[in-house]
Amino acid sequence: MTNSPPQNDPDALRRQILDLVERYHEAAYPERAFDPAGSPAPVSGRVFGASDMRNLVDSSLDFWLTTGRFNEAFEKRLGEFIGRRHVLSVNSGSSANLVALAGLTSHLHKDRALQPGDEFITCATGFPTTINPGILYGLVPVFVDVYIPTYNIDPDALEAAVSERTRAIMIAHTLGNPFNLDAVMALAKKHDLWVIEDCCDALGATWRGRHVGTYGDVGTLSFYPAHHITMGEGGAVFAQGGKVRRAMESIRDWGRDCYCAPGMDNTCGKRFEWKLGDLPRGYDHKYVYSHLGFNLKITDMQAAVGLSQLDRLPGFIKYRKRNFDHLKAGMKALEDIFILPEATPHSEPSWFGFPLTIRDDAPFAREDLLRHLNDHRIGTRLLFGSNLLRQPYMIGRPHRVAGALTNSETVVDQTFWIGVYPGLGEDEITWMLDQIHAFCAAQGKS
Ligand SMILES: Cc1ncc(COP(=O)(O)O)c(C=O)c1O
The missing domain is CATH 3.90.1150.10 (Aspartate Aminotransferase, domain 1)
Structure with missing residues (x-):
């Protein structure tokens, strides 16, 4: 008797492949005890198990390649974990910061949109791609000192950093330690400033019991292997406001006005009825671009790994x-x-x-x-x-x-x-x- 699946039953073959993947993981990546004579103690690294490999191979067998069912599930579950309605995956934490900042320059925000020459307050000590998107869009970073031993922006120095041109605050929760959100949000409220919380190193951190990233207008995450969960390369932006989401989604997806998921058509029900820009009426909405955009999406294989990592x-x-x-x-x-x-x-x-x-x-x-x-x-x-x-x-x-x-x-x-x-x-x-x-x-x- 053989227990091979029928040659032409793809579901049974898939199950067999995935079971083999689990066995492969067990054989190829056994747990190893620490050996003081030779084992390393690195600062970070990917931590993964059979379920992560299984998901990765499962998605590869779909051969959908671009964002699909795993990404949809990943964004939903991440949003539930953090407590935000809108989550958009992107291909790195740096891209997340780019999409977050660029989203706030959108015409959708009318006279609140960030403009070249506006200033944003940030911490002098940190990671470059927290501040680079602002510089790229012609904004001027205003550097405030770091406070030791929290390694976050000095809350007592915030007020003095504000000028006539200040429009935003963009800072990271350093090494997973939240910055003083009471001070930052009070300043933002007083001066009507946008707040982007770079949570790339802080997934799971909370302030007064609520996840970081849920106080400001946008939160950003990285899923590079050094981070709390990984998908190889990857990141996410999250927000509560629909307008903020709409701008970020467009910028992530080539700048398009259309918001159909990959492989979908006519989600808006008016695909050939729009009159936008100087284009003729009825120009296919799929090819109408209302933002200066990029393509910063992830593949479904990355999302599949992120999804199983969320369990961990x-x-x-x-x-x-x-x-x-x-x-x-x-x-x-x-x-x-x-x-x-x-x-x-x-x-x-x-x-x-x-x-x-x-x-x-x-x-x-x-x-x-x-x-x-x-x-x-x-x-x-x-x-x-x-x-x-x-x-x-x-x-x-x-x-x-x-x-x-x-x-x-x-x-x-x-x-x-x-x-x-x-x-x-x-x-x-x-x-x-x-x-x-x-x-x-x-x-x-x-
Ligand atoms: C605070 C902070 N922001 C952004 C990033 C960029 O993330 P990524 O490497 O995914 O581009 C990092 C990288 O570790 C970081 O530490």
Whole structure:
């Protein structure tokens, strides 16, 4: 007897392929115990299981390729998790920031639309693609200092950053630690400013019990492998307002006025009846472009992986918090050398990493410690671009600085972070702590 499916039954063949994929995953990616003599402790990485591989192959067998059933399910479930009506997947976190900012320049917002020359307030310390879309659209970034030890924009410096031209605030929740949303939203309300929350490193973080990204007009996410969930390359924008969504969707999808899903026609019921721009009446709505757009969509194979990763998300967030707490308890004895990270009051972070700042009077330089950790296969990262004004690409670009950037300068020379991602277990975290303690002891500090 053989249990092979009938040669011509695609459903049975699909089931057999997917069962084999699960067996492949088990054989090819067994769990490995940590070995202090050779295992790495990286800052981040993809964490995946048989269900993720199964979904990926399942979608490949559809051979739909562009966004389809998996993307539809992914956007819906992500929206339910965060608590936002509108979620649009895009092909990276950087694209999410681009779509979010570009969406606010839309004619749909009439005289509230962002214009070249308008200013947006941002944090001097961070990742470049939080601010790049604004610069690309001719807006002027206004840099405010970072606050240590939350590594978020200094809430006390916000008001002084506002000028006649200020129209928006675009900042990230650094390393999963929410910025002070009370202060930011109060400023936005007072001066009628748009708010874009870059949540690329903060999926699952909450402020006063509500997900970050749900306070501002738009929230953005990244699903690059280093992030809380992954689909390889990917991201999302989310919003509550229908007009904001409409503009972002158009910009993501070539700038088209039509909002049919891929493969669909005439969703509006007036495909050959519109009179728009200088086009003749009845010009096929599919080819009418009302925004300056791009194509920033994902494939359904990416969405399929994102969808199964969502099942793991609550566990991922829990492990990240557990690893953070373990590191913080283990670093307590070294507080005379390091400034330890702190959650912003009223927030529940979804930690992306564990940031440390070496105090001014420490008996060693950051690079000495990073080299030691690297020699012991412990990954480290700097706080992204740190003071972005110091980056080569920023030289000569229009900007304004509000107040001194003292802490941002400290971050340039003295801050770094180590991993908390779910691929790190108790053994890895203990190893990391042991190596930091050993290094400090060797410098005469323990
Ligand atoms: C705060 C922040 N925003 C945006 C991004 C860009 O995301 P992506 O790499 O998916 O383009 C990153 C990248 O890690 C980030 O840290």
